[in-house]
Amino acid sequence: MTGAEASAPQPFDPASAAIAVVTYNRSGLLSQLLTSIAQMDPKPGHVVIVDNASTDDTTEVVESFRARLGTELVYRRMETNTGGSGGFSEGMRVAYELGAEWIWLMDDDVEVLPDGLAKMGKWAPRFRSIQGRRYDYDGSEFYWQYRIAEPMGIPIPFAPAGFDESGYKPMNSGCFEGMFIHRDIVTQIGLPDPRFFIYWDDQTYGWLASRKTASVIVDEFVLRRTREIKQWDMGVRHMNASSNAYRYYIMRNRAHIKQYYRSLGVYNPILFGLGSALTFGKELIRLVFVERTVRGTSHLFRGIRDGRVIAKDASWRPMPPLEVTANG
Template sequence: MPLASDSPAMTTTTEFDPASATIAVVTYNRSGLLTRLLESIERMDPKPGHLVIVDNASADDTAEVVESFRERIGTKLVYHRLDTNTGGSGGFSEGMRVAYELGSSWMWLMDDDVEVIPDGLAKMGKWAPRFKSIQGRRYDYDGSEFYWQYRVAEPLGIPIPFAPSGFDESGFKEMNSGCFEGMFIHRDIVTQIGLPDPRFFIYWDDQLYGWLASRKTTSVIVNEFVLRRTREIKQWDMGIRHMNASSDAYRYYIMRNRALIKQYYRSLGVYRRVPFATGTALTFGKELIRLVFVERKVRGTSNLFRGLRDGGKISRDRSFKTMPPLVAAS
């Protein structure tokens, strides 16, 4: 339900201070892309108070690259190397934990395959006095406007692919999803919903986290271009939308992690068996289309079935616990 404009969950009482923000980056074996991101942060004005880099146990020269920026990045740099690869989910959970413990009021999450528009933080900060869960816009690799599915069909648990892309004079649209490639979220909301769930490893984790945030505050996507993607991905041009190529690992987790969403839905009393099963079937069908029309192959379906099988085990786990609020955790 949208909140009234004077709701304390929607508004803040102080003007945005860039030093109160932390950029949290997750990287894994892509030091070349990370270099481009760090160079863009070096050019930022204003800069955040901290930059946290979570390294998912990279085997390349990531550590050396990070250290080469420490004295010139223009902000306090925290390099946090993990012992194992925890996936994007584990990396963002850890990055948000570190940022939270640094006392950050705002956490700006991003992958290593983007670069920041120089005044990106100022653009996001412009909205900070009004909202506490904000998503900016991105340019795609080729400079075109990247479309992100900002609305979720809650009963189905899947994104709405044709939610309107245009903005009116307000400059924002309400959303009930999230994307860790640019999520800008206030610590008050993180306190209430806890850290991102690392059990996802990859996929659906940011959508669920954004949905959880939207249950506590008015979440918005704003008409501000703040990031640019720096990695080209094979796509199928569908005219008004694109469908990206995937991988066997993604196919597995896309199906397995439906069970994690189901467990969260159950815990919050919104799970409905038939609509959610329909969402799972639609997801399966979409992945088959992706295989045939984007990747031009039929091999890979076994990973979808394997994900469904392992997801069934998660669904039947009655001991499953959702991520706790940070107040309760402390």
């Protein structure tokens, strides 16, 4: 238990929170999100927009909201597309340097429910790493895989969806589409790792947070997805469509997880290898049943190949704690 957790709970101040959004060439979706933030009550103290070098009218859209958002807007335009991983790392850094006590991460393809921050703030005195719930594009309840099988480094797809009277469940994962995290935890585990580019970055970051604090998913609907994604409906669960880039990074980035596991002394080569094999198999199923094709397997194999280089890199180091960085 950290010193912050051992002390008496402090009431939540909405102005102490910052929303950090990553966007890339989706100005229409971003406009919907910013409109929802303008309608929030209460509002956060800051909204940070990280633009991954968009080529559309994202800059103009952001500037059009500056006077009507109702809170301070900070805009960071990256020189190149750093992926979701690089964008969230930068968004977290900016929010942290602004002095935010709470940092709420989200993609540009969601909107915030008007009382979303109040709902998250209700749990802030008790926990330091919190995940709220979200509605899917069609208004249904979105199921997020909030627990991972740690030795294998993969989500548990059938972890119970229901909540008991406590209103929360322990989690050992994370999702940047709604992660609500306290600066004390960010200080201890550092910024999200931009080397992932996309995929596994938020799961790994949430897992790192769960090693420092009691992480929970709470029975509070705070977001709604605003983009429809092709899915395969399996009844109790669904599987989303993917892309060649995702197929590449989902296999390549297993090596980054392996390096994190090694650095923390939890790496089991047999069980982790099984997790990688199951991941590969899942992507094959996704190709056949969601995307109705068998093309794309070359990107999986390319990811495995490049991952071997990362796994053998003796110079690899995890992201440093910010307290270490601050002290030089």
